[in-house]
Amino acid sequence: MNKKHGKQSIVFASPPQVAAAATIVGPMEGEGLLAAYYDKILEDNSGDQDSWEKCESYMIEWAMSTAVKKSGLTLEDVDYILAGDLLNQLMATHFAIRSLGRPFLGLYGACSTMAESLIVGAILLDGGFGGHVLAGVSSHHDAAERQYRFPTELGVQRPPVTQWTVTGAGAVLLKAMAGNDPRVTTATIGKVVDVGLKDPNAMGPAMAPAAAETLWQHIQDTGRQPAYYDLIVTGDLGVVGKTLLIQVMQEKGLDISANYQDCGCMIYREEQDSHAGASGCASSAVVLCSHLIPQMKAGKLNKLLFIGTGSLHSTTSYQQKESIPCIAHAVSLEM
Amino acid sequence: MNKKHGKQSIVFASPPQVAAAATIVGPMEGEGLLAAYYDKILEDNSGDQDSWEKCESYMIEWAMSTAVKKSGLTLEDVDYILAGDLLNQLMATHFAIRSLGRPFLGLYGACSTMAESLIVGAILLDGGFGGHVLAGVSSHHDAAERQYRFPTELGVQRPPVTQWTVTGAGAVLLKAMAGNDPRVTTATIGKVVDVGLKDPNAMGPAMAPAAAETLWQHIQDTGRQPAYYDLIVTGDLGVVGKTLLIQVMQEKGLDISANYQDCGCMIYREEQDSHAGASGCASSAVVLCSHLIPQMKAGKLNKLLFIGTGSLHSTTSYQQKESIPCIAHAVSLEM
Numbered sequence: 001m002n003k004k005h006g007k008q009s010i011v012f013a014s015p016p017q018v019a020a021a022a023t024i025v026g027p028m029e030g031e032g033l034l035a036a037y038y039d040k041i042l043e044d045n046s047g048d049q050d051s052w053e054k055c056e057s058y059m060i061e062w063a064m065s066t067a068v069k070k071s072g073l074t075l076e077d078v079d080y081i082l083a084g085d086l087l088n089q090l091m092a093t094h095f096a097i098r099s100l101g102r103p104f105l106g107l108y109g110a111c112s113t114m115a116e117s118l119i120v121g122a123i124l125l126d127g128g129f130g131g132h133v134l135a136g137v138s139s140h141h142d143a144a145e146r147q148y149r150f151p152t153e154l155g156v157q158r159p160p161v162t163q164w165t166v167t168g169a170g171a172v173l174l175k176a177m178a179g180n181d182p183r184v185t186t187a188t189i190g191k192v193v194d195v196g197l198k199d200p201n202a203m204g205p206a207m208a209p210a211a212a213e214t215l216w217q218h219i220q221d222t223g224r225q226p227a228y229y230d231l232i233v234t235g236d237l238g239v240v241g242k243t244l245l246i247q248v249m250q251e252k253g254l255d256i257s258a259n260y261q262d263c264g265c266m267i268y269r270e271e272q273d274s275h276a277g278a279s280g281c282a283s284s285a286v287v288l289c290s291h292l293i294p295q296m297k298a299g300k301l302n303k304l305l306f307i308g309t310g311s312l313h314s315t316t317s318y319q320q321k322e323s324i325p326c327i328a329h330a331v332s333l334e335m
Numbered sequence: 336m337n338k339k340h341g342k343q344s345i346v347f348a349s350p351p352q353v354a355a356a357a358t359i360v361g362p363m364e365g366e367g368l369l370a371a372y373y374d375k376i377l378e379d380n381s382g383d384q385d386s387w388e389k390c391e392s393y394m395i396e397w398a399m400s401t402a403v404k405k406s407g408l409t410l411e412d413v414d415y416i417l418a419g420d421l422l423n424q425l426m427a428t429h430f431a432i433r434s435l436g437r438p439f440l441g442l443y444g445a446c447s448t449m450a451e452s453l454i455v456g457a458i459l460l461d462g463g464f465g466g467h468v469l470a471g472v473s474s475h476h477d478a479a480e481r482q483y484r485f486p487t488e489l490g491v492q493r494p495p496v497t498q499w500t501v502t503g504a505g506a507v508l509l510k511a512m513a514g515n516d517p518r519v520t521t522a523t524i525g526k527v528v529d530v531g532l533k534d535p536n537a538m539g540p541a542m543a544p545a546a547a548e549t550l551w552q553h554i555q556d557t558g559r560q561p562a563y564y565d566l567i568v569t570g571d572l573g574v575v576g577k578t579l580l581i582q583v584m585q586e587k588g589l590d591i592s593a594n595y596q597d598c599g600c601m602i603y604r605e606e607q608d609s610h611a612g613a614s615g616c617a618s619s620a621v622v623l624c625s626h627l628i629p630q631m632k633a634g635k636l637n638k639l640l641f642i643g644t645g646s647l648h649s650t651t652s653y654q655q656k657e658s659i660p661c662i663a664h665a666v667s668l669e670m
Binding site: 053 | 337339345348385386414415419423424426429430432433436437438439441442443444445451454455458459461462463464465466482525526527529648649650651652655657660662
C-alpha cells in the first residue's frame with residue numbers, strides 16, 4: 001500500500017501513538033505562561049553543569065529518560081532515538097545520547113526538528129521497523145546566543161523583531177502498539193523555501209512562507225480544511241511571523257485565525273519582554289510535550305496539526321551575504 | 336511483520352534498489368586512485384563559486400541532479416531528499432536543496448551521514464512511503480579546515496595521524512521498484528560510542544571502536560559472518576583506525592583482514608601525502624558512488640557491507656575538554 005498522499009504527505013496506515021512525553025525548562029520559561037505544566041524547572045541556566053552547552057545536554061537526557069519512565073518502559077525497550085539541536089554538530093544531543101545507549105539517528109531541521117523527529121519516528125513504527133521510538137530536541141538561550149549572535153556578557157541590545165531562544169528540552173516516546181493515546185495520523189514533509197530575506201534577527205518573517213507552503217500542501221494532499229483541526233500550531237514564528245502566516249493564508253482564501261496559534265507566543269508572559277516571542281528547537285517541543293499532548297490525553301483537544309518551523313541559515317551563510325532558507329514540517333495528532 | 340532483527344538491525348522485506356549514483360570531486364581527489372571513476376572533477380577547489388562553502392553546496396546539488404538524470408527520471412519523481420554535511424547547520428546541504436525543490440529531511444551523522452541517508456531512505460521505501468529517495472552528502476577540505484581547525488592560509492603543520500577531508504559529493508537515487516540493481520538488504524543502526532579519546536586530530540582511532548561495535552552487532556543480529564561479504568568497507572577510519580578495527584575484531588575472534596578495506600585509504604595515492612588517509616562525509620560517499628556501486632552493477636562485486644563512521648564532536652566540545660563521541664551505521668548492498 002502506498003502511504004504517500006498527494007505531493008508531500010503521508011497518511012499512516014497504523015498510526016503510531018504517543019506513549020508519554022516529558023519536558024524540562026530553564027528558570028525564565030518556568031515563570032512563563034505554561035509554568036504549571038513542565039515536569040521540571042531548572043533553578044538557573046546552568047543546571048549544575050559547567051557550561052551552558054552541557055546544561056542543554058543534561059536537559060535532553062533528562063527529558064528523554066523521563067519520557068521513558070513515564071511510559072512505564074525502560075531504555076532497553078527503545079528501538080531508536082531520533083534527536084537534534086541547534087548547536088554546531090548537534091553537540092547537546094550527541095553528549096546526551098552517549099549515556100542513553102540506544103541506536104541513534106541524528107536529525108537537523110533547526111527549530112523544526114521536533115516535528116521532523118516525530119515524522120521519522122512514525123515512519124519507523126508504521127513501517128514495521130520497531131516498537132518504540134524516542135524523539136526529542138533541546139535548545140538553550142545562552143548557548144544559542146553565543147554561538148549564533150554575540151557573547152551574552154556583551155549585553156547587545158536586541159531589535160524588537162527578535163525572538164528569545166527557549167532554554168528547555170522535550171521528548172516524546174512513540175509506540176507502535178494501539179491504545180487510547182494520541183495517534184500520529186498524517187505528516188507533510190516540507191521543502192526548503194527561501195523568499196530572499198536576509199536578517200537573521202527576523203526569523204519569524206523568513207519562516208512564515210515555509211509554514212504557509214507546508215500548511216497549504218497539507219490541505220491539498222489530505223483534503224482536510226483548517227477547520228478540521230481543533231488547533232493548528234506552528235513552532236516559533238513569533239508575533240510577527242504568526243501575523244504574516246494568517247495574512248498569507250487569508251490571501252489563499254483560508255481563514256485560520258480562529259484555531260491557529262504559535263508555540264512561540266505561548267511560552268513567555270508579556271511582561272517577560274521576550275520581544276517577538278520564543279524560538280529554538282525547544283519552543284515547539286516544550287509546548288507540545290508539556291501542554292498539548294496532556295490536553296489531548298485529557299480529552300480537551302482532539303485534532304492537532306503541529307507544524308515545526310526551522311530557519312536553516314548559519315553564521316557563515318549570513319557572513320557570506322546569503323538569504324535564509326527555511327523549512328516547515330507538519331504532523332497531525334488525533335485522539 | 337517486524338522487520339527489526341536482533342538488537343539494532345533491520346532486514347528489509349522488499350529491499351529498495353540503487354537506481355543510479357553520481358559523484359563530483361575536487362582536483363586533489365581527481366589525481367587520486369579513483370580518478371577514472373568520478374563523474375566530474377573540479378579544476379580548482381572553488382568550483383567557480385565565491386566561497387568554499389558555496390562550492391560544497393554546488394557539488395551536492397550537482398551530484399544529486401546527476402544521479403537523477405542518470406536514472407532517467409526527473410526531480411519531480413523524487414519523493415524525498417535525505418542529506419547532510421559537516422558544515423555548521425548543514426549549510427552546504429540547505430543551500431543546495433533550496434533549488435532542488437523536493438520534500439527534504441536533514442540528517443546529521445558527521446562522516447557517517449551517507450550510510451544514515453541510505454538507511455533512512457531504505458526505511459521510507461520499504462515502509463511504503465514513496466517510490467524514490469535521493470540520498471547524498473558532501474564535504475569540502477578547505478571549508479572543513481577553517482571551520483574545525485585553522486584558517487587554511489595559516490599553513491599549520493598537521494600531525495601524521497590526521498586525515499585529509501575529501502572535497503566532493505556523492506548521491507544515490509534509491510527506488511522501491513524491483514529490478515536488477517544493487518539492493519539495500521539490511522541495516523544496523525549504531526549507538527554513540529565514546530572510549531574517552533580527546534584528540535580531534537586522531538578521529539580514526541576514536542571511531543574504530545564504534546565501527547567495531549556496529550560490525551559486531553551486525554554479525555550477531557543477522558547471523559552473517561564477515562566472510563559472507565565480498566567486501567566490508569568503513570567510511571573514513573584511515574590508516575590508523577583501519578589497523579585498529581582489524582585488531583579489535585581479531586580480539587573478538589573474527590578475522591576481517593581478507594575482505595575489509597577503508598574508503599579513507601582508497602582515495603589518495605601514497606605520494607599525495609594525505610597523512611593517515613581521507614575523511615569527511617564525502618570519503619565514503621565518493622568511493623561508494625563512483626566505484627563500489629558501479630562494480631556491483633558490473634557484476635564484479637556482489638555482497639557489500641558499507642559502514643559509515645562518524646566523529647560527533649564539535650569545536651566547542653573540544654574546547655570544553657570533552658572526549659569524542661562516535662557512531663557507525665552499517666548497511667548491506669547485494670546483487
